[in-house]
Amino acid sequence: MEITPAHYTVLSAALFSIGVIGVLVRRNIIIIFMAIELMLNAVNINLVAHARQLENLVGQVFVVFVIAVAAAEAAVGLGIILALFRNKETVNIDEMNVMRW
């Protein structure tokens, strides 16, 4: 029984869908952020699997960049969450509508 990149792609797609569901359904902004991290990981699995298939490390290089971006996203995103929480005492995404006119 051989595990092909197709298997990894399906796994990745499923994880990505879980992330999408999390973003769309949950209202706690921290959980939404975590769902985004799940989606990023799904992408990474895909990249690593294909990097091995193609015997080319460029895929892994991309993963490094994705992780770097994820770190930046988490730092800024959590900073925003904290600032919002200080002002509105909520982490409910539905109540965060300051930018909506």
Add this chain to the structure above:
Amino acid sequence: MASEAAPIFDTDELVLNMGPQHPSTHGVLRVVLRLDGERVVDADVVIGYIHRGIEKLSENRDWTQIILLTDRMDYVAAATNNLGYCETVEKLMEVEVPRRARYLRTILAELQRIASHCLWLGTHAMDIGAMTVFLYAFRERELILDLFEDYCGARLTYNSMRIGGLPLDIPAGWDTKARAFCDVMEVKISEYEELLTNNRIWLQRTREIGVISAADAIGLGLCGPPLRGSGVFRDVRKDEPYAAYDEFEFDVPLGTKGDTYDRYLIRLEEFRQSIRIIRQALDGLPEGPIMGKVPRLIKPKAGETYHAIESPKGELGYFIVSDGRSTNPYRFRVRPPSFCNLQGLRPLVIGHLVADVVALIGTIDVVIGEVDR
């Protein structure tokens, strides 16, 4: 908008209850801290957990029985409490105490000061994390307790003085032992100093921590080392000599900055000065009786008096009113140094971190038995 809403978060302070069962509150002191992060915004000192009503109790005991109760106030310096009480009653009765008794009282009081400071040094260092100093200091305190045991048979609550003198003369060879102790102690003090005085971490933990100016210290009614740490010269032994202190030479160390480190240095120097006094007293110990002329039934004539001595913690004063008719005091009131120094805790801790709170409780050297009485 942010500036307007910021206080909502900023008032979200953590209320931390420290004590009465906390390893660093030295007994049953309770401090309710209001924290902003780890910084103390406000502190509420709660006392009274071992209030036994010693003052009221004393008004229903006859004059000799009270000596035993004074043991239970500052239980790490019982002999000093005995001394203060006995001298107050003697002042009230105008009894002359023989010179030998006054010398021995001075020796006992100074030994007690060393013992009390040992306990303070050990626990203070332990609070800041130097656990070895704790055991070293207790090792030397043990020697003093042995001396007291040789003298009066008790190790903590001595009941070691009587109105008009002392109950017992020192046993044979006791003065040699006391001299030997002085020699040992002198070496050990430098041992403590090696571990702490120039230790970078110790300096960082005590310098500039809990600074209190001379004016503030006087305003708060501090006494003893915390007051002298701020550079105020006030030592009852010098200002209003009692026992035999006017016959000895000793210095009163003063601080300059009024921080925790200064108070530490002062107490270490007091160790040395105490040894100096003990040596002088042992050298010049006169022969003679140890009890003055005191009537069988102690019944001071009507009147009131206040008398203070310098306990290891500061000015320990007794205010006693006698109605001249009964065999017990009409009013008995103690001015305990720990209680007055505890006043200083709140202003000291505000603005400091939680870790400093334990260091500051240590630096003012409170004994809750004396605070609550």
Add this chain to the structure above:
Amino acid sequence: MIETVVIPLLKIAVLLNAILVSVTFMTLLERKVIAWAQSRLGPMRVGPYGVLQAIADPIKLILKEDITPARCDRMMFTLAPILSLVPALVVFSVVPFGGDALFYITDINVGLLFVISVTSIGVYGIILAGWASNSKYPLLAGLRASAQLISYEIAVTMTLVSVILTAGTLSMVGIVESQQEAGLWYGFVQPVAFVLVLIGGLAETNRAPFDMPEAEQELTGGFHTEYSGMRFALFFLAEYANMIVISAVVTVLFWGGWLRPFPSVDALVFLDFIPGWTWFFAKMFVFLYLFIWIRATLPRYRYDQLMRIGWKVLIPIAIVNIVVTGIVKVVL
């Protein structure tokens, strides 16, 4: 099958047992050494000179009632001690106790990074323990601990970069072998890094003088205030296992692992009759003793002072060290 499954499993079993037993004797050693430093005797009642205390303590902890506070988060409360112990044990899988393949479980080509990353997981145990206890002192301690671990992790990792530059490999076995080739322990090549890792290691294992997260005098025991019985024992095991990890890593990186002193000096070749693993354990013991000695001697830093040392002293020195190492490496 035997080569790939049975032998590694056997090695893991032996190593796990060895670590857990040595941890219990570490506690005895600590009590004895501190007692001697303080002119006491230490445990004397159980067995000759209290040697069996190391066995009596675990038995007591196992038999004690395991209290779960009423309003805590049960799942996290149970998970936290496990999360803090497991990473400490996993790290040993890449520690080479000797030059022969028999003395290590595996030698992966990212060994040192593996050590760093796995130890970074340990912080969860402490944060979660603080949070799940639903009590203020553990919470404060948990926050302190996590901030402390993260900042010192950065300092230590940055310091290790200069060692990696010197060795030119990330494999733990490779680092020792490169010291053999160089004929010099890296402790002499990278003295600054050695001291930094030692200090950072003290902070990462929450040992004195950096033991704020469990400062008994301040936080009544810290994050394990609410723990008792076996769960407390797990935290205890984790702390001591972490000490052993740091000692082992410092031994590998700076004191030549299983190599004898001055591996290039031929005059000392007679020392080779002592097997390599003996050297390794002797060196580890020196560091463990040092940790205990420091604890018996020094007062404790304050939390903000600790953070200042981490960020304003260790990290800048580590960066300078990397740059200097790089320049030297290019020039030579």
Add this chain to the structure above:
Amino acid sequence: MAEAIAFYTLSVLILGLGVAVITTPKTVHSVVFLVLNFLCVAVLYVVLQAEFLAVIQILVYAGGIVVLYLFVVMLVNLKHAPEEHEDPRRLGRLALALSGAMLLEVVGIVVYSSRHEPFARVTGSTEVSPVQGNVEELGWLLYTDYLIPFEVASVLLLVAMVGAIVLARRES
């Protein structure tokens, strides 16, 4: 065979923990599941012979980013669960259906393409790097071909750090 066992076990774990992350009511539990999920992904990377990424995954994700989440969760000590407040404009069912459809679509594409046009095996990388080993090669690539993206990423991190400090700073 070994890879199959590893793959299926890890897939079940990863997907199960992923579902747990987005369904658990307590945020702290979510964070813990997220950590476990990332650890499983790291093991998957080892299976895929990307040891360096596995270690980085643990170090940066599990040891760094998720600790940040945990911090924020603990700071944001909520008095009421956010799910209580319901926005009437929310269409949860539709969201579920849409993501389900997306999953089906991707799976469909994968199955179709792997049936008809099996993944080509490319032997030998286009770049011939002078070093051996996963870490070394990765480092070589990062510091030669991808040097500018690498530097840009570092600038991005710097900007993010400054931004986070500015955002989280308390106004005094």
